[in-house]
Amino acid sequence: xxxxRGRGLQVYTWILVGWLVLPIAVMILFGFNDTTxxxxxxxxxxxxxxxxxxxxxxxxxxxxxxxxxxxxxxxxVTTVLGTLIGLALGxxxxxxxxLSNVVLxxxxxxxxxxxxxxxxxxxxxxNVPRGIGTVVAAHVMFSIAFVAVTVRxxxxxxxxxxxxxxxDLGATRWETFRLVTLPMIMPGVLAGALLAFALSIDDFVITxxxxxxxxxxxxxxxxSTRTGTPPQVNVMGTLIFAIGVLIAIVNVVAARRRKT
Amino acid sequence: MTxxxxxxxxxxxxxxxxxxxxxxAVKGVDLSIGEGEFFSLLGPSGCGKTxxxxxxxxxxxxxxxxxxxxxxxxxxxxxxxxxxxxVFQSYALFPHLxxxxxxxxxxxxxxxxxxxxxxRRVGEMLxxxxxxxxxxxxxxxxxxxxxxxxxxxxxxxxxxxxxxxxEPLAALDLKLxxxxxxxxxxxxxxxxxxxxxxxxxxxxxxxxxxxxxxxxDGRVEQLGTPRxxxxxxxxxxxxxxIGTSNLLSGxxxxxxxxxxxxxxxxxxRIVVPAGAAAGRELEVTVRPEKIDLGxxxxxxxxxxxxxxxxxxxxxxxxxxxxxxxxxxADVVVFVQNANNANDIAVxxxxxxxxxxxxxxxxxxx
Numbered sequence: 199x200x201x202x203r204g205r206g207l208q209v210y211t212w213i214l215v216g217w218l219v220l221p222i223a224v225m226i227l228f229g230f231n232d233t234t235x236x237x238x239x240x241x242x243x244x245x246x247x248x249x250x251x252x253x254x255x256x257x258x259x260x261x262x263x264x265x266x267x268x269x270x271x272x273x274x275v276t277t278v279l280g281t282l283i284g285l286a287l288g289x290x291x292x293x294x295x296x297l298s299n300v301v302l303x304x305x306x307x308x309x310x311x312x313x314x315x316x317x318x319x320x321x322x323x324x325n326v327p328r329g330i331g332t333v334v335a336a337h338v339m340f341s342i343a344f345v346a347v348t349v350r351x352x353x354x355x356x357x358x359x360x361x362x363x364x365x366d367l368g369a370t371r372w373e374t375f376r377l378v379t380l381p382m383i384m385p386g387v388l389a390g391a392l393l394a395f396a397l398s399i400d401d402f403v404i405t406x407x408x409x410x411x412x413x414x415x416x417x418x419x420x421x422s423t424r425t426g427t428p429p430q431v432n433v434m435g436t437l438i439f440a441i442g443v444l445i446a447i448v449n450v451v452a453a454r455r456r457k458t
Numbered sequence: 459m460t461x462x463x464x465x466x467x468x469x470x471x472x473x474x475x476x477x478x479x480x481x482x483a484v485k486g487v488d489l490s491i492g493e494g495e496f497f498s499l500l501g502p503s504g505c506g507k508t509x510x511x512x513x514x515x516x517x518x519x520x521x522x523x524x525x526x527x528x529x530x531x532x533x534x535x536x537x538x539x540x541x542x543x544x545v546f547q548s549y550a551l552f553p554h555l556x557x558x559x560x561x562x563x564x565x566x567x568x569x570x571x572x573x574x575x576x577x578r579r580v581g582e583m584l585x586x587x588x589x590x591x592x593x594x595x596x597x598x599x600x601x602x603x604x605x606x607x608x609x610x611x612x613x614x615x616x617x618x619x620x621x622x623x624x625e626p627l628a629a630l631d632l633k634l635x636x637x638x639x640x641x642x643x644x645x646x647x648x649x650x651x652x653x654x655x656x657x658x659x660x661x662x663x664x665x666x667x668x669x670x671x672x673x674x675d676g677r678v679e680q681l682g683t684p685r686x687x688x689x690x691x692x693x694x695x696x697x698x699x700i701g702t703s704n705l706l707s708g709x710x711x712x713x714x715x716x717x718x719x720x721x722x723x724x725x726x727r728i729v730v731p732a733g734a735a736a737g738r739e740l741e742v743t744v745r746p747e748k749i750d751l752g753x754x755x756x757x758x759x760x761x762x763x764x765x766x767x768x769x770x771x772x773x774x775x776x777x778x779x780x781x782x783x784x785x786x787a788d789v790v791v792f793v794q795n796a797n798n799a800n801d802i803a804v805x806x807x808x809x810x811x812x813x814x815x816x817x818x819x820x821x822x823x
Binding site: 360 | 516546551553554563564567568616
């Protein structure tokens with residue numbers, strides 16, 4: 199009975215893993231496809247030439263650079279501001295706290311299409327030239343809530359006596375933050391930063407509304423689908439995925455080492 | 459003891475406002491705690507003892523009144539610049555730092571010592587609390603009792619003018635609590651620092667303290683040595699809160715030398731060493747262990763009451779007898795199981811209670 203149930207659970211687990219991994223596997227596989235046409239849908243043999251010719255298309259390379267720049271900058275800004283919001287909401291009681299929570303929730307739950315369209319009309323109305331600047335501002339805007347929420351959860355679970363103990367032992371407010379509060383909420387800050395980066399680097403909808411003539415990686419890929427997506431796109435996707443996996447592995451190893 | 463008290467509170471009041479309502483948590487406390495004293499603030503939860511301590515540490519500021527540390531008014535001085543250290547109820551050890559780093563935290567902040575000196579003093583303090591060899595452990599890897607010792611070491615290593623302890627033993631189990639009580643007393647003697655100990659556990663306060671301030675409803679009800687507070691309770695509250703206490707009352711009928719006598723019949727009386735004149739109503743307490751219990755009416759000039767045993771509770775080293783007196787009061791009598799192989803009385807027996815005049819204590823007289 200229990201053995202059969204165990205088997206069933208195993209099968210289910212593997213189906214689920216397959217479901218999640220299969221699209222990624224296809225992407226990786228077609229980065230090695232020795233395709234001769236403009237389309238990259240039919241397997242024609244194994245090659246490594248796309249890796250060698252990764253930066254052959256200057257506009258694609260520029261789009262990737264733009265995306266990375268936007269992601270790094272918006273993540274940095276979002277992490278700092280979001281952490282401060284999360285700390286305030288998790289640690290203190292103040293007037294307008296309820297409203298702030300509602301606004302955060304609204305930012306997370308409102309449809310991207312609505313946000314993108316309203317951002318565009320706002321930028322147009324205010325006569326702000328669209329470009330990397332507006333994209334970064336938009337990305338900070340929609341990802342700040344995710345950082346704030348993860349940090350808030352961490353900060354709310356903090357024993358208030360910890361900060362009092364630090365002050366009692368002679369730490370100034372800044373030292374208390376740097377030596378006690380920040381290390382304690384760090385897991386929340388890192389999780390929020392990773393979320394912000396992931397949201398930014400592959401955002402299409404809001405970016406499309408706010409980018410003006412600037413092209414990011416997702417926008418370039420979308421544009422290329424009409425004429426045929428070159429295998430370099432698969433290679434870049436593969437590399438981004440590989441970096442993500444690497445970070446995850448480092449994180450797991452570090453956590454395990456901390457435990458022993 | 460030097461002339462300047464380590465800690466002085468004068469007319470300290472603390473009000474909290476929540477939902478537009480002002481609540482007085484501390485309603486005017488005056489205290490003077492001597493150098494090197496082991497001082498306890500004892501009271502039920504909500505009596506203001508923790509708030510009082512937090513004001514000394516600097517986490518709360520008094521609404522009015524003065525707080526002096528070694529003669530210096532510290533109201534308005536932030537906690538990081540007050541020369542007192544606190545042991546928190548939750549210990550509040552920094553979970554991301556090792557034991558040694560936790561203990562060194564204060565020394566590093568105050569920049570009083572160089573690296574070598576810090577290492578040496580941390581090592582010494584860990585030796586005092588018996589944690590040598592655990593320097594590199596994380597707090598989460600230690601038992602509750604060990605964490606408690608780290609918290610103590612972390613505070614004491616700074617050589618504060620006074621150490622504040624907020625219910626530090628509450629989270630420990632009974633056995634550990636008892637051994638930590640002995641430890642605390644030893645450590646306090648060794649380092650010679652003023653200890654201010656907040657507790658709701660009267661046994662703990664009696665065991666450890668040089669002096670106790672019994673607090674209730676934001677005020678100090680009584681201040682005295684453990685013996686004074688136990689044997690001469692100043693108020694009804696103190697009599698009830700500390701130990702078991704038998705409360706009897708009646709009007710003084712006559713005077714006999716130094717004593718007031720409350721006659722409750724031809725053979726029964728309560729004799730109290732008090733100056734009250736005839737006719738005055740008195741509330742008298744007598745501790746359970748001071749009362750003799752017998753089947754025959756004892757001679758002598760002391761208090762004598764007659765009653766019926768309603769319950770006999772065997773406690774191992776002693777037996778508790780609950781007795782309903784002829785006046786209707788319930789009295790607990792505590793009899794050591796020393797030589798009496800058999801019980802003196804069983805449930806339903808008619809007995810005589812007696813005690814010497816000096817064991818009666820008139821509250822507020």
